[in-house]
Amino acid sequence: MDLVMAPPEMQVVYEHPRSLADVPTRYCPGCTHGIAHRLLAEAIDELGLQERAVLVAPVGCSVFAYEYFNVDACQAAHGRAPAMATGLKRMLPENIVITYQGDGDLVSIGAAEIMHVAARGERITTIFINNAIYGMTGGQMAPTTLPGQKTTSSPLGRDTRRTGAPIRMSEVLAQFDGAAYIVRRSLHDVANIRKAKKAILTALKVQMAGLGFSMVELLSSCPTNWGIAPEKALDWIEQNMIPQFPPGDYKVHDAVKTL
Amino acid sequence: MTKELLKGNIAIAEAAVRAGLEAYFGYPITPQTELLEYLSQRMTELDRVFLQAESEVAAINMVYGAACTGARVMTSSSSPGVSLMQEGMSYIAGSELPCVIVDVMRGGPGLGNILPSQADYFQVTRSAGHGDFHPIVLAPASVQEAIDFVGLAFDLADKYRHMVLLAADGQIGQMMEPAELPPMRPLQKNVPDWALTGAKAREKRVITSLYLKGEEEEAFNLKIQKKLKQIKKNEQRSVEYATEDAELLVIGFGTAGRIAYSAVEAAREKGLRVGLLRPQTLWPFPERRISELADQASGCLVVEMNAGQMVEDVRLAIGGQIPVTFYGRTGGIVPMPDEILAAIEESYSRLQIAV
Numbered sequence: 054m055d056l057v058m059a060p061p062e063m064q065v066v067y068e069h070p071r072s073l074a075d076v077p078t079r080y081c082p083g084c085t086h087g088i089a090h091r092l093l094a095e096a097i098d099e100l101g102l103q104e105r106a107v108l109v110a111p112v113g114c115s116v117f118a119y120e121y122f123n124v125d126a127c128q129a130a131h132g133r134a135p136a137m138a139t140g141l142k143r144m145l146p147e148n149i150v151i152t153y154q155g156d157g158d159l160v161s162i163g164a165a166e167i168m169h170v171a172a173r174g175e176r177i178t179t180i181f182i183n184n185a186i187y188g189m190t191g192g193q194m195a196p197t198t199l200p201g202q203k204t205t206s207s208p209l210g211r212d213t214r215r216t217g218a219p220i221r222m223s224e225v226l227a228q229f230d231g232a233a234y235i236v237r238r239s240l241h242d243v244a245n246i247r248k249a250k251k252a253i254l255t256a257l258k259v260q261m262a263g264l265g266f267s268m269v270e271l272l273s274s275c276p277t278n279w280g281i282a283p284e285k286a287l288d289w290i291e292q293n294m295i296p297q298f299p300p301g302d303y304k305v306h307d308a309v310k311t312l
Numbered sequence: 313m314t315k316e317l318l319k320g321n322i323a324i325a326e327a328a329v330r331a332g333l334e335a336y337f338g339y340p341i342t343p344q345t346e347l348l349e350y351l352s353q354r355m356t357e358l359d360r361v362f363l364q365a366e367s368e369v370a371a372i373n374m375v376y377g378a379a380c381t382g383a384r385v386m387t388s389s390s391s392p393g394v395s396l397m398q399e400g401m402s403y404i405a406g407s408e409l410p411c412v413i414v415d416v417m418r419g420g421p422g423l424g425n426i427l428p429s430q431a432d433y434f435q436v437t438r439s440a441g442h443g444d445f446h447p448i449v450l451a452p453a454s455v456q457e458a459i460d461f462v463g464l465a466f467d468l469a470d471k472y473r474h475m476v477l478l479a480a481d482g483q484i485g486q487m488m489e490p491a492e493l494p495p496m497r498p499l500q501k502n503v504p505d506w507a508l509t510g511a512k513a514r515e516k517r518v519i520t521s522l523y524l525k526g527e528e529e530e531a532f533n534l535k536i537q538k539k540l541k542q543i544k545k546n547e548q549r550s551v552e553y554a555t556e557d558a559e560l561l562v563i564g565f566g567t568a569g570r571i572a573y574s575a576v577e578a579a580r581e582k583g584l585r586v587g588l589l590r591p592q593t594l595w596p597f598p599e600r601r602i603s604e605l606a607d608q609a610s611g612c613l614v615v616e617m618n619a620g621q622m623v624e625d626v627r628l629a630i631g632g633q634i635p636v637t638f639y640g641r642t643g644g645i646v647p648m649p650d651e652i653l654a655a656i657e658e659s660y661s662r663l664q665i666a667v
Contacts, residue, residue, distance in 0.1 A: 103511065104513070105512070106511075109377070123511070125509065125510055125511050127377070127520065128518075128519070128520035129373065129376075130376075133370070136376075136377065138377060140376060140379070140385075141381060143363060144334070145381055148509070148510045165366055
């Protein structure tokens with residue numbers, strides 16, 4: 054006798070995105086890369102881009118992003134994803150080329166490459182994970198490390214007199230005429246995650262419409278290298294990162310509202 | 313077809329266009345800049361991809377990205393620029409992607425100067441990037457040979473899924489001489505089965521040079537080595553002059569080899585039994601042929617526009633059978649034929665010729 058009856062009309066409210074591979078990742082527990090991956094995969098699915106997308110993975114914790122997404126993918130040298138993406142996009146103008154980069158990759162070693170894709174208005178989309186630290190190498194100071202923040206290469210806390218202050222790359226890139234959509238979002242709570250998803254959708258639409266370069270910066274947590282429990286790390290984003298890196302729309306092309 | 317008066321850099325550029333070049337990424341640097349300038353117009357009028365990159369670092373990584381699509385891609389630079397490209401070249405080798413890199417070598421180290429030099433022999437044959445690999449390296453000695461090697465470079469790159477370097481020097485890039493360009497080849501239509509095109513109606517494809525496990529990295533390295541062994545077997549190239557009965561074998565590549573030809577001719581007029589071998593491939597080095605010639609010769613003189621780099625490969629090929637001497641000029645100085653003739657006479661006088 055069947056005790057459990059299926060409701061007459063089942064509705065799917067949650068499923069694994071097709072563009073997200075069903076494999077275990079190497080990310081630490083509590084790291085927000087997982088959320089960012091899911092948002093990007095959902096956006097690729099919702100816009101029907103799985104067969105057109107080409108992902109450029111960086112050097113850093115997300116170096117294996119090519120394993121985690123069910124799309125064509127390659128792996129760039131440290132900081133060079135924007136240049137590699139340029140080569141891809143120029144050859145495949147009908148495809149959707151996406152770079153996924155961390156703050157060490159994008160703001161430090163790849164500062165020149167990201168500025169020049171913005172300047173050229175390269176029709177690519179960058180997902181920029183800012184967690185204020187080098188993750189994969191074990192927690193060194195990044196150009197985005199907060200003043201006073203302790204890292205393995207700033208053990209007494211970042212001294213801005215000697216090492217400078219954090220670089221706000223979204224604000225920098227917004228200065229370029231070729232940048233069509235530059236926004237910063239945060240992944241520290243549900244409301245902000247939903248805003249981040251919307252921004253990723255818009256950034257991809259900007260590329261589809263050929264408006265220019267698009268980038269979504271995502272404030273992210275690194276519980277392992279911050280030495281903070283995952284939940285507290287989300288609070289740390291809100292309390293410490295947001296004042297330095299305010300979420301907001303830094304460059305929105307006039308045509309974006311028509312998308 | 314008829315011969316035209318062509319400048320080396322322009323000839324290389326047009327030869328690449330005719331070999332089916334689909335995308336060029338580069339950065340200005342003397343003495344190769346005309347190549348980039350020419351392609352900026354030519355590629356655009358043909359509706360192909362041309363982009364001046366923000367640096368050589370970016371240029372080679374654009375090549376890396378474009379090569380992932382299976383297209384015929386090229387960049388060009390000169391010595392300091394090639395130093396900057398080595399990172400990307402290593403990734404390209406580690407991802408087994410075909411591409412062509414033109415290096416119009418100049419004097420170094422450091423900023424050096426813009427005069428012709430062969431001082432980057434080690435760089436192109438030995439240290440084209442970190443990790444265990446060699447690019448295929450072609451060394452032209454004339455504008456015509458540079459043209460011919462461009463087509464060969466693209467064919468070898470595609471055949472082996474490997475990068476090919478055209479190692480010219482400032483002299484080849486800057487001089488004008490009569491040469492004949494090949495007819496225009498149609499652009500290749502078939503996309504290779506590893507190329508990134510978007511995973512439409514097929515499994516996704518990945519191009520990476522990352523092998524985290526030692527066993528996997530070693531397996532990949534063995535695969536590269538197997539390919540390099542094939543290349544070594546199949547692609548050694550050299551040309552010879554008057555080597556049949558040569559007691560002194562003169563070896564020089566590119567411009568130095570060409571000037572040595574004049575010196576060897578002059579030595580023959582003086583009755584000296586001297587012959588010339590000019591390597592056309594620097595990697596793979598034409599060691600088989602040099603080893604054969606060493607069996608019959610009594611001595612060898614290597615001439616280079618550097619402080620003595622290829623001479624090490626000559627010594628390895630000869631394996632101590634006969635004495636090897638060296639004559640070189642550095643700093644962008646191009647040796648005159650009479651200097652080389654004097655070096656030939658000097659080396660010849662010391663030969664122990666069996667009667």
